[in-house]
Amino acid sequence: MTSAEESGPSVLERSFRILGAFDPSAKTLTLTALSQRAGVPKSSTLRLVRQLVELGALERTERGDYAIGLRMLEMAALAPRGHGLRATALPYMEDLHRVTRQHVLLAVREGTDAVLVERLSARDAGRVLHRVGGRLPLTTTGVGRVLLAHAPADVLDSLIGAPAPSWRAPDIQTPDELRVALAEIRHQGFAEVTSDRPEPEPVTSMAAAIRRGQEVIAALSVVAPTHTLQPRECRAAVMTVARAISRELTAGRESLPR
Structure with missing residues (x-):
């Protein structure tokens, strides 16, 4: 982790920025688009989305883009x-x-x-x-x-x-x-x-x-x-x-x- 990352937003905040980058007009996003929309460096975005995919919060599409995962729906249903x-x-x-x-x-x-x-x-x-x-x-x-x-x-x-x-x-x-x-x-x-x-x-x-x-x-x-x-x-x-x-x-x- 770079010193800029250490002094910047927390891992949790950056993860939420990535999840919040999706909207009705952008239900699937490339890694580059996720990085740009979330305001997170591309290297950090790659590391975080891999973890989010493993946890089920994000999913990979057939084209290799990213989309919100079903785990998020399961959690939202408990609100x-x-x-x-x-x-x-x-x-x-x-x-x-x-x-x-x-x-x-x-x-x-x-x-x-x-x-x-x-x-x-x-x-x-x-x-x-x-x-x-x-x-x-x-x-x-x-x-x-x-x-x-x-x-x-x-x-x-x-x-x-x-x-x-x-x-x-x-x-x-x-x-x-x-x-x-x-x-x-x-x-x-x-x-x-x-x-x-x-x-x-x-x-x-x-x-x-x-x-x-x-x-x-x-x-x-x-x-x-x-x-x-x-x-x-x-x-x-x-x-x-x-x-x-x-x-x-x-x-x-x-x-x-x-």
């Missing part, structure tokens, strides 16, 4: 805020999906992002760009606003402290407008957010909080083309299902970390 929450919520989400025939999303907060835990979609539903495991903004999505409305104050402060374009939305341009919108969500018990995207079509998200006791641990939403959404019926369905999931979680059938 209580992911698979555990999903296992409790999924039967209720399926009921909501059958009623609405639209996208049904389940998300948790991770820092200043929402992470999509599950998504159910109908074949003829409007197109949604979010993938399971992907990150969603807190201010421009229904689940995101619900999670932000119930997040600690320092989360909102951190978000507002970031460059404005990262948190602005069509209906929110200033910190005061954001604070008012979040207060309304806490008062009303739901968030209704309409995107301004022209293509493939504008969509509206209706979201409600999922609680364990008094603590909001996740958010549930239905996302539908704006012109087809029936706000009153959709709102009632989402809030009813969110309360049902909350009751089961509060009853202690699923243990989730705080």
